[in-house]
Structures are given as C-alpha cells and as structure tokens.
Amino acid sequence: MTDKQIAVKVDHVSKYFKLPTEATNSLRTALVNRFKGIKGYKEQHVLKDISFEVEKGDFFGILGRNGSGKSTLLKIISEIYVPEKGTVTIDGKLVSFIELGVGFNPELTGRENVYMNGAMLGFSTAEIDAMYDDIVDFAELHEFMNQKLKNYSSGMQVRLAFSVAIKAQGDILILDEVLAVGDEAFQRKCNDYFQERKKSGKTTILVTHDMGAVKKYCNKAVLIENGLVKAIGSPENVANQYSFDNTAPLQQGGEANGAGNSNQEENALVENFQLQLLSSNKLRPQDPIQFQIDFDVREDIQTYIALSLTDIDRNIWIYNDNSMNQLISGAGHKTVHYTCSLPTVNDLKMKLEVTVRDAEGQMLAFSDATQTPLIFINRDDIALDDKSAMDAASGLIQRNGTWSMTD
Numbered sequence: 327m328t329d330k331q332i333a334v335k336v337d338h339v340s341k342y343f344k345l346p347t348e349a350t351n352s353l354r355t356a357l358v359n360r361f362k363g364i365k366g367y368k369e370q371h372v373l374k375d376i377s378f379e380v381e382k383g384d385f386f387g388i389l390g391r392n393g394s395g396k397s398t399l400l401k402i403i404s405e406i407y408v409p410e411k412g413t414v415t416i417d418g419k420l421v422s423f424i425e426l427g428v429g430f431n432p433e434l435t436g437r438e439n440v441y442m443n444g445a446m447l448g449f450s451t452a453e454i455d456a457m458y459d460d461i462v463d464f465a466e467l468h469e470f471m472n473q474k475l476k477n478y479s480s481g482m483q484v485r486l487a488f489s490v491a492i493k494a495q496g497d498i499l500i501l502d503e504v505l506a507v508g509d510e511a512f513q514r515k516c517n518d519y520f521q522e523r524k525k526s527g528k529t530t531i532l533v534t535h536d537m538g539a540v541k542k543y544c545n546k547a548v549l550i551e552n553g554l555v556k557a558i559g560s561p562e563n564v565a566n567q568y569s570f571d572n573t574a575p576l577q578q579g580g581e582a583n584g585a586g587n588s589n590q591e592e593n594a595l596v597e598n599f600q601l602q603l604l605s606s607n608k609l610r611p612q613d614p615i616q617f618q619i620d621f622d623v624r625e626d627i628q629t630y631i632a633l634s635l636t637d638i639d640r641n642i643w644i645y646n647d648n649s650m651n652q653l654i655s656g657a658g659h660k661t662v663h664y665t666c667s668l669p670t671v672n673d674l675k676m677k678l679e680v681t682v683r684d685a686e687g688q689m690l691a692f693s694d695a696t697q698t699p700l701i702f703i704n705r706d707d708i709a710l711d712d713k714s715a716m717d718a719a720s721g722l723i724q725r726n727g728t729w730s731m732t733d
C-alpha cells in the first residue's frame with residue numbers, strides 16, 4: 327500500500343463576513359445601540375465547518391450553488407483570506423487563477439504584466455524567462471505582447487492571465503470557473519491541456535458549475551452546501567448529487583407543467599413540506615432528538631417518511647429510520663412527530679434530512695437546504711484531565727469494552 331501524500335489539507339475551516347445592517351451617523355444612536363448590545367452588523371457565515379484532503383496528483387473539483395462559498399474557500403486555500411477557525415496546510419508551490427485581472431496593470435504591456443504576475447506568484451526573473459515563450463504561445467498573443475494591456479479585449483486579457491497561471495510551473499494549480507475562457511479554439515486547447523495535466527501527476531483544484539467537466543477531468547470532487555460538505559468522493563456521484571439538488575427544488579416548488587417528467591408529477595402530489603426540530607439542537611447523547619413534519623397530500627395515496635442523520639465530519643449516515651410499516655393513508659394535511667436518541671455516541675455534529683415517499687419508495691418531498699437542521703451532541707460527563715476517557719471519546723461510539731490482562 328502506498329502512503330497518502332496530501333497536497334492540500336482543509337481542516338475544520340470556518341469563515342464569516344460582517345455585513346452592516348444599518349448605517350448611523352448619530353453618535354447617540356451608536357452609543358444606545360452599543361449599550362443595548364445591537365451590533366450594527368450581522369455575521370454571514372459562509373463556511374461553517376469544511377474539511378477535506380486533496381492528495382498529490384488529484385484533479386479535485388469543488389461544486390456548489392452560486393454563493394455557496396466556493397470562491398471564498400479558494401481564497402482561503404490561496405491565503406488571500408484568513409479563516410476565523412480551522413487551518414489549511416499546503417505542501418508544494420501553489421499557483422492560483424482566481425480573480426480576473428488581479429495583479430494585472432492596464433498601463434503595462436502584455437510582456438511586463440507577465441513578468442509582474444510571475445513575480446507575484448513567486449517566480450524569479452530567470453524562471454519567468456524560461457517559461458515566457460510557452461505562456462505567449464499558449465495565449466496566442468505574440469504580436470500583442472508589446473502593447474499596453476488596456477488595449478487588449480477582455481477575452482485577450484483572460485487568455486493571458488490564464489496562460490500565466492497554467493504555464494507557471496507550480497505543483498498545485500487552483501482554477502476558479504475558467505472553462506468558459508476564450509473562444510472555441512482556445513477552449514479546445516484548454517481541454518487538451520487539462521487532459522495532459524490530469525496525467526501529469528500534478529495537483530489541480532477546479533471550481534466549476536460544468537458537471538461535464540467534473541466527470542471528464544476530476545478524479546475526486548466535493549459539494550459545498552450551507553457552508554458544509556454535503557458530499558465528497560467520486561466525481562460522478564458528487565456531480566449527480568449536485569444536478570439532482572439543482573432540479574429538485576424546481577420540481578418541488580414549481581407548478582407541474584405536464585411536461586411528462588415523472589418526478590415533477592410525483593412531487594406535485596405532496597406540497598407545503600415543513601420540518602421543524604422540536605428538541606434543542608445542542609444535546610447530550612441520552613437526550614431525545616425530536617422533530618415534527620407537516621405536509622399536504624393532494625391525492626388518495628399512501629405515504630411514508632424516511633429520515634437520516636448524517637455525521638458531518640465523517641460524512642456517513644449515523645442513523646436511518648422509516649415508517650414503511652406504518653403507511654399514512656389518504657389525501658389531506660398530515661402531521662408526523664418523531665423521537666429517537668443516540669445514547670451511546672460520543673461528540674457528534676449531524677444534519678437531519680427527511681423525505682416523504684410513496685408506498686413504492688419514490689421521493690415526493692424532502693427537507694431542502696433551507697430546512698436542514700444541524701444537531702450537535704456533546705458529552706458533558708468527561709473530566710478534561712481524564713486522558714483515557716478523552717482519548718476513547720474520539721471514536722464515534724462510547725467505549726464499552728472490558729480488558730483482561732495476563733502476564
């Protein structure tokens with residue numbers, strides 16, 4: 327077995343931005359607000375707790391909806407932003423192509439910009455000399471290199487910036503949504519380059535909304551949702567999950583349009599799905615987890631509920647249950663309560679996902695990203711100086727073994 331060689335380790339990273347809620351010019355209001363504990367800003371928690379590892383040689387895809395925090399994550403990996411919590415460890419020279427135009431100066435020529443950009447990426451003049459022709463060849467901008475950048479079209483600027491990033495000899499290349507760069511011929515060239523890079527053993531991290539690209543280039547992918555890792559693993563599974571998530575709320579919320587999509591017809595059978603956590607979301611292992619769901623069934627069918635609790639850190643199902651043996655009959659408003667507990671677990675962070683299914687198991691409604699409760703279980707019965715108990719509590723299940731020693 328070969329040892330895993332990690333190029334990028336993202337460890338429990340969390341990041342929030344402060345968004346101003348009100349602007350006040352009045353000293354009095356500012357003082358009163360402060361006295362009342364009103365902050366004047368709210369915290370937008372973009373990344374809540376993100377962990378994953380990128381191995382050397384991986385072509386690693388990062389997926390997520392608009393605003394899910396992918397670019398923020400890339401900026402943390404590239405050390406442009408500092409996370410509030412957690413760490414990122416990098417092994418190798420990292421080259422980022424994240425934000426267009428960063429490090430490019432419109433008053434300098436193409437050539438000068440290549441040298442300046444290269445220097446910002448940490449390359450010496452001699453190193454840039456060695457890669458200069460390659461960069462210009464790839465960008466196909468030979469006759470423009472002595473012109474000022476401000477005279478380039480925006481497509482030409484992108485091509486130059488992209489060529490610097492991919493021709494710079496870094497060990498880890500970070501690319502944010504670049505597959506749409508340039509015209510068709512340039513895109514074909516990028517495609518060839520990605521195929522080559524995939525085989526080269528170098529590490530690439532790619533953010534994209536293009537599921538075709540994920541399946542084609544990546545050997546691993548992660549899906550970010552609600553500031554957490556929703557799925558990680560094979561690019562096919564993760565890309566399919568992303569595609570499913572993107573269509574499901576439309577099917578659920580949209581009017582059935584009679585287009586013959588069986589999912590849409592099925593989803594229209596259940597409406598107004600609501601999930602409400604009744605217990606606190608901070609519990610001890612022995613405390614009950616309780617929730618209520620409400621939904622309207624539009625036709626005279628049988629339904630049942632299926633639920634899962636997923637361990638966010640380990641990304642595995644901890645607990646699943648269903649009411650298959652107690653089918654709910656008929657149309658109308660339905661209210662379901664559920665209670666369980668996980669008395670033998672250690673500290674755990676979980677998300678609760680609930681679905682309504684028909685008697686055949688087809689999903690009719692589910693708790694979408696906006697109503698996925700997080701549940702934290704914490705053991706409060708271990709003394710911090712009890713090294714043995716603390717060590718044993720790092721497993722998923724509380725210890726219950728017995729020792730027998732013989733000399």
Ligand SMILES: Nc1ncnc2c1ncn2[C@@H]1O[C@H](COP(=O)(O)OP(=O)(O)OP(=O)(O)O)[C@@H](O)[C@H]1O
Binds near residue numbers: 393396
């Ligand atoms: N510097 C900042 N200050 C305040 N809020 C920010 C800042 N940067 C990002 N955000 C917010 O963080 C959230 C995540 O943004 P981010 O650009 O990381 O998402 P994304 O997944 O890359 O989106 P897209 O797919 O649209 O590129 C957004 O709501 C955005 O408004």
